[in-house]
Amino acid sequence: MSGNFFEDFKLGQLFEHRPKRRLTEGDAAVYKAVYGSLFDNGALDELLVFHTVFGMSVRDISLNAVANLGYAQCVFGRLVQPGAELSARSTVIGLKENSDRKTGIVTVRTQGFDGAQEVLSFARWVMVRKRDAASPAPEAALPELASVAAFPPAPGEAPGFSIGRRIDHIDGTTIEEAEHAMATRLYNNVARVHFNQFAERSGRFGRRLVYGGHVISIARALSFNGLEGTRIVAINGGRHVAPVFAGDTIFAWSQVLDIQGAALRLRTVAAKDLPCDSFPEKDGVVLDLDYWAILSP
Amino acid sequence: MSGNFFEDFKLGQLFEHRPKRRLTEGDAAVYKAVYGSLFDNGALDELLVFHTVFGMSVRDISLNAVANLGYAQCVFGRLVQPGAELSARSTVIGLKENSDRKTGIVTVRTQGFDGAQEVLSFARWVMVRKRDAASPAPEAALPELASVAAFPPAPGEAPGFSIGRRIDHIDGTTIEEAEHAMATRLYNNVARVHFNQFAERSGRFGRRLVYGGHVISIARALSFNGLEGTRIVAINGGRHVAPVFAGDTIFAWSQVLDIQGAALRLRTVAAKDLPCDSFPEKDGVVLDLDYWAILSP
Amino acid sequence: MSGNFFEDFKLGQLFEHRPKRRLTEGDAAVYKAVYGSLFDNGALDELLVFHTVFGMSVRDISLNAVANLGYAQCVFGRLVQPGAELSARSTVIGLKENSDRKTGIVTVRTQGFDGAQEVLSFARWVMVRKRDAASPAPEAALPELASVAAFPPAPGEAPGFSIGRRIDHIDGTTIEEAEHAMATRLYNNVARVHFNQFAERSGRFGRRLVYGGHVISIARALSFNGLEGTRIVAINGGRHVAPVFAGDTIFAWSQVLDIQGAALRLRTVAAKDLPCDSFPEKDGVVLDLDYWAILSP
Numbered sequence: 001m002s003g004n005f006f007e008d009f010k011l012g013q014l015f016e017h018r019p020k021r022r023l024t025e026g027d028a029a030v031y032k033a034v035y036g037s038l039f040d041n042g043a044l045d046e047l048l049v050f051h052t053v054f055g056m057s058v059r060d061i062s063l064n065a066v067a068n069l070g071y072a073q074c075v076f077g078r079l080v081q082p083g084a085e086l087s088a089r090s091t092v093i094g095l096k097e098n099s100d101r102k103t104g105i106v107t108v109r110t111q112g113f114d115g116a117q118e119v120l121s122f123a124r125w126v127m128v129r130k131r132d133a134a135s136p137a138p139e140a141a142l143p144e145l146a147s148v149a150a151f152p153p154a155p156g157e158a159p160g161f162s163i164g165r166r167i168d169h170i171d172g173t174t175i176e177e178a179e180h181a182m183a184t185r186l187y188n189n190v191a192r193v194h195f196n197q198f199a200e201r202s203g204r205f206g207r208r209l210v211y212g213g214h215v216i217s218i219a220r221a222l223s224f225n226g227l228e229g230t231r232i233v234a235i236n237g238g239r240h241v242a243p244v245f246a247g248d249t250i251f252a253w254s255q256v257l258d259i260q261g262a263a264l265r266l267r268t269v270a271a272k273d274l275p276c277d278s279f280p281e282k283d284g285v286v287l288d289l290d291y292w293a294i295l296s297p
Numbered sequence: 298m299s300g301n302f303f304e305d306f307k308l309g310q311l312f313e314h315r316p317k318r319r320l321t322e323g324d325a326a327v328y329k330a331v332y333g334s335l336f337d338n339g340a341l342d343e344l345l346v347f348h349t350v351f352g353m354s355v356r357d358i359s360l361n362a363v364a365n366l367g368y369a370q371c372v373f374g375r376l377v378q379p380g381a382e383l384s385a386r387s388t389v390i391g392l393k394e395n396s397d398r399k400t401g402i403v404t405v406r407t408q409g410f411d412g413a414q415e416v417l418s419f420a421r422w423v424m425v426r427k428r429d430a431a432s433p434a435p436e437a438a439l440p441e442l443a444s445v446a447a448f449p450p451a452p453g454e455a456p457g458f459s460i461g462r463r464i465d466h467i468d469g470t471t472i473e474e475a476e477h478a479m480a481t482r483l484y485n486n487v488a489r490v491h492f493n494q495f496a497e498r499s500g501r502f503g504r505r506l507v508y509g510g511h512v513i514s515i516a517r518a519l520s521f522n523g524l525e526g527t528r529i530v531a532i533n534g535g536r537h538v539a540p541v542f543a544g545d546t547i548f549a550w551s552q553v554l555d556i557q558g559a560a561l562r563l564r565t566v567a568a569k570d571l572p573c574d575s576f577p578e579k580d581g582v583v584l585d586l587d588y589w590a591i592l593s594p
Numbered sequence: 595m596s597g598n599f600f601e602d603f604k605l606g607q608l609f610e611h612r613p614k615r616r617l618t619e620g621d622a623a624v625y626k627a628v629y630g631s632l633f634d635n636g637a638l639d640e641l642l643v644f645h646t647v648f649g650m651s652v653r654d655i656s657l658n659a660v661a662n663l664g665y666a667q668c669v670f671g672r673l674v675q676p677g678a679e680l681s682a683r684s685t686v687i688g689l690k691e692n693s694d695r696k697t698g699i700v701t702v703r704t705q706g707f708d709g710a711q712e713v714l715s716f717a718r719w720v721m722v723r724k725r726d727a728a729s730p731a732p733e734a735a736l737p738e739l740a741s742v743a744a745f746p747p748a749p750g751e752a753p754g755f756s757i758g759r760r761i762d763h764i765d766g767t768t769i770e771e772a773e774h775a776m777a778t779r780l781y782n783n784v785a786r787v788h789f790n791q792f793a794e795r796s797g798r799f800g801r802r803l804v805y806g807g808h809v810i811s812i813a814r815a816l817s818f819n820g821l822e823g824t825r826i827v828a829i830n831g832g833r834h835v836a837p838v839f840a841g842d843t844i845f846a847w848s849q850v851l852d853i854q855g856a857a858l859r860l861r862t863v864a865a866k867d868l869p870c871d872s873f874p875e876k877d878g879v880v881l882d883l884d885y886w887a888i889l890s891p
Contacts, residue, residue: 001467001522018525019337026326029620029780036779036789040613170595171784174791174802178475178772185333186326190468195333197471198546198570208471225595228612249792273792298764298819315822316634323623475772482630483623487765492630494768495843495867505768 003063053112055187156262300360350409352484453559597657649781750856
């Protein structure tokens with residue numbers, strides 16, 4: 001009931017996450033209301049699927065997390081239609097205690113399924129508290145994670161895009177506490193730092209922390225203005241560079257890193273309280289996301 | 298248009314509440330986003346059904362309520378599936394003027410129907426203002442209400458539970474005004490104290506009061522951590538011990554009062570701005586709920 | 595990507611708005627949660643359809659608007675059922691530069707379609723910034739817009755209503771920022787003044803402006819208390835008399851302007867932080883809406 005602590009994890013351990021989660025047109029509408037994304041191909045938004053599979057894993061993996069550190073090798077499979085019942089499981093693929101002995105890094109491979117069909121797979125690593133600093137640490141094991149995710153070729157072209165091009169998405173969205181909390185609960189995410197102001201008042205930041213995925217979805221919605229017609233098929237990596245709180249206004253810019261057929265490798269950077277017409281790289285940056293999107297007809 | 302005042306009610310009076318309310322997967326998604334409950338058996342959450350039937354009765358019964366005082370003999374029937382059109386009616390079963398002659402207690406038996414099938418029945422009593430303190434009062438009539446609700450036997454066992462066991466549900470949820478208002482409107486509840494900050498600024502508390510049922514749903518969602526696998530089948534009684542406002546953080550603990558086959562009689566206590574690892578009984582307590590839940594496979 | 599400025603518009607220009615928008619039971623549930631409207635005839639709320647068609651037009655027409663000035667000749671066609679995919683297009687029917695040369699008035703006729711069937715048509719005029727005050731202005735053209743919308747006759751009677759009668763809708767609803775933002779995003783409305791607190795902090799009002807249509811929907815929901823059983827079939831005209839912000843409490847009153855069979859010509863006036871029992875005409879008024887509603891069985 002208190003969740004797993006670092007010393008509870010074992011290399012190769014498999015978690016079948018409970019409960020399952022059926023995503024409906026109702027969930028899609030709440031997602032739409034929170035982010036306003038204009039991307040729409042009739043299926044569920046790929047990030048709604050990502051956040052839900054991620055959220056389903058929180059009770060087992062990251063209830064006692066200090067910070068979610070990164071993602072890699074995230075690949076989206078078949079589009080998920082409203083009404084699908086998602087299941088999710090995670091396998092521990094890396095463990096390493098930190099030198100302070102109070103925390104350790106847990107790396108998992110998490111998979112999401114629509115029935116028997118895998119619709120999503122990603123690796124993530126997260127810093128998890130130990131129950132007891134004196135507990136013995138497992139032998140350190142660090143997985144090899146390719147820096148670029150593999151995904152099926154996308155024949156075609158990407159007219160209007162060129163490698164190196166930078167795009168300011170112009171608009172900004174201010175985060176409201178209620179929107180953030182509603183979205184994060186929609187994903188079955190029960191991480192404590194997001195919902196309990198009483199506890200967070202005396203915590204690290206004095207306030208509730210916004211779920212990093214919320215910022216990804218806001219940045220993605222903003223990027224419609226410049227990236228219309230794209231669909232995310234893989235995430236190479238993502239870093240939450242700085243914490244985000246209700247009241248922050250998120251802006252975003254993107255750069256084309258590579259083009260392969262109709263697939264664009266994009267880097268989308270989000271900043272808070274900082275318009276992105278100067279393409280910020282450091283100060284104010286909160287998210288740095290490297291992903292593949294295909295131009296869908 | 299101003300709603301019924303105490304002197305408008307008559308013993309035996311029947312209200313067929315209007316309008317009816319169709320509950321869909323969309324409503325289920327909003328409910329999910331507001332509470333994040335992980336309880337899910339494919340049907341609509343029993344508390345969504347409860348709040349909706351309750352809310353449908355507000356225009357006729359409690360638009361001029363000072364306080365909702367309690368519930369009893371609440372029994373849930375068949376599970377309600379998304380798409381069901383609910384109707385509701387209430388019968389006045391008790392009336393008693395208060396000694397100040399400005400208010401009186403109205404007790405009603407409210408029933409909710411999915412088509413012709415009763416899906417919910419409960420008694421509630423509420424303090425209602427008189428239009429005019431000088432109006433004659435109806436003859437006092439107080440209904441007999443059993444302190445334990447009758448519900449069909451649940452054969453089986455309750456492994457892992459024992460009478461007297463107390464469970465701290467650990468997590469806390471901070472209430473946001475927008476979430477509370479959205480949920481309460483979802484239920485067709487139009488009680489004025491919940492929505493009108495202009496009027497409440499000069500009212501009893503200086504601010505909008507949170508609908509008591511909102512706290513029940515938050516406490517229930519928190520209780521998944523310890524009561525996973527249960528489904529509410531009856532509510533013996535509930536008291537809103539202290540008012541709740543946006544900004545309050547709700548915690549909860551439960552105790553097993555009785556076990557009959559696979560049915561658990563539970564008491565769930567919610568407190569505000571007070572973690573429940575010490576199982577508070579008084580200070581900080583806002584809700585005291587006595588109900589039956591069955592362990593569903 | 596920066597939207598159209600005044601000098602970009604041409605008389606007769608046609609915009610096919612993108613993307614299309616499928617409205618589901620999920621959207622209906624979010625709408626319900628935000629406004630709590632008790633009007634319900636099984637179809638999508640006519641104002642949800644209006645706001646969505648309006649919102650779909652914003653990227654092309656009013657991304658650089660200073661103010662949305664008015665509507666006229668708004669006629670609703672067939673009811674729209676959940677699941678309908680709406681498309682929308684706008685034709686420029688009026689252009690007139692303002693004397694300061696920094697802005698101009700653009701008038702469009704916007705139509706909404708459910709498949710091939712027109713479900714909504716309205717004219718609106720909006721003040722749009724010029725990119726460059728020195729740009730040449732198009733020749734001024736002002737459309738003739740009838741002050742009363744034409745709609746199919748509604749045989750029958752309007753029992754209980756009489757011309758001139760005024761109705762105080764009594765209740766008040768306080769606007770929360772999150773509710774307003776969620777609703778407005780639901781409509782695909784991306785007008786910048788609604789979402790970006792960072793920019794608006796140094797803008798005209800120092801804060802985000804509430805979408806005018808949000809106030810229409812709140813006033814309509816309040817008007818159930820007195821106008822139960824009505825359905826909007828046409829809007830003759832609407833004016834947003836004063837800006838509205840989160841934290842404002844909206845009240846409303848209505849007057850019967852005309853009766854034709856079962857059709858009522860109504861004026862609904864909304865005020866902020868001002869109960870409407872004295873039927874305010876000026877101070878505090880934020881919305882003045884003139885429309886036809888039919889009494890539906």
